[in-house]
């Protein structure tokens with residue numbers, strides 16, 4: 158029977174999109190979110206864990222699901238320029254737009270193409286399945302797995318028969334639920350009677366996530382469960398951080414419903430290891446002149462917008478991603494001088510690029526070149542060869558170590574982005590208060606994210622019910638490795654697996 162004693166505790170992973178750690182922390186301290194507060198009390202709470210760069214949902218959710226930064230996951234932002242297809246690929250910018258009935262092509266990109274074609278790294282669902290652990294996923298956008306799930310929604314199925322974009326099914330974990338679009342079994346929560354219907358975003362909403370999440374823990378149906386709440390991000394975009402804090406009461410109620418279904422938080426933490434986190438933070442925007450329009454700043458012939466592509470005379474294709482921007486350059490255009498012309502302009506904080514095997518970061522503090530190698534160690538243990546002015550990234554270098562200031566985990570995050578052709582030839586990060594907007598030319602009004610700065614890069618991490626030696630991940634890229642280790646399926650755990 159010993160083998161059963163060795164069975165790892167099931168895991169419940171709760172991702173709350175775009176919740177700023179200080180906003181949640183204040184809500185917990187004031188008793189506004191008792192369920193998340195109880196989880197924080199009973200386990201480990203980190204308020205300065207770190208997202209990837211760009212700190213934007215598709216890149217960050219891919220990092221959570223795979224453990225890889227954008228250069229290796231292949232998912233670099235809301236939108237990027239595909240040099241091979243010579244067009245911009247858009248997964249959808251405003252979460253709500255995609256989650257709603259939005260343009261079918263964006264829907265196709267987000268639901269089908271991103272997981273099937275563009276995602277280069279194995280997901281937790283795939284790796285755990287290979288080791289004998291089934292997964293369950295509710296609404297999370299990165300969910301590739303070994304099981305085939307047909308489209309359930311008639312209106313989409315009808316469109317599919319007449320159109321050319323949508324596939325008949327997607328690949329996901331054993332249990333996969335995404336509103337009325339996909340559900341691996343009947344829950345009673347779909348269709349007009351429940352939270353479904355086209356008018357309610359095809360049933361894809363946080364209420365639905367709470368109901369299915371509660372069902373999953375009540376039934377103890379899967380070893381690995383991933384439940385995604387996305388509304389808090391769009392609330393912040395449209396109404397700011399005060400509104401996000403207010404919304405957290407509702408979100409906490411959803412989390413509480415899942416806890417109650419397990420028999421309360423203490424019982425839940427006996428039966429499950431629970432990890433709750435956000436994928437990125439949020440940076441409030443200035444009331445006016447918050448939009449930085451790169452078309453005017455570059456001083457080049459630029460193609461931009463959803464149909465951007467290199468025409469015969471174009472020097473650059475620009476793809477804004479909120480508070481970051483990916484710039485693709487025609488061969489022969491030098492990045493250094495271009496970066497120098499941009500940094501310090503209103504709203505442009507940093508420019509980064511890769512050249513001659515070095516990462517380059519230009520900020521108001523100067524130019525820093527960096528690459529992994531002999532040199533000071535960062536707080537996560539990687540050593541770096543540095544050349545130039547560390548103030549470019551607000552680094553403190555002393556006693557053989559690197560300390561981060563305004564840009565958490567800056568070296569690793571820039572390094573984990575700039576090597577992918579998809580990330581462009583020059584990457585920009587906006588100053589707090591500003592945004593480069595969306596690929597469509599629009600921009601959020603109250604708050605946005607995507608930059609290297611702590612405001613949109615820091616995330617919370619609450620871990621409860623794990624074993625003695627299991628520490629809460631300090632970066633979202635550490636979540637998948639930590640959970641694989643938990644299941645005895647990780648790289649470090651491999652030798653001990655019999």
Ligand SMILES: [Zn+2]
Nearest residue numbers: 175390391394
């Ligand atoms: Zn967002």
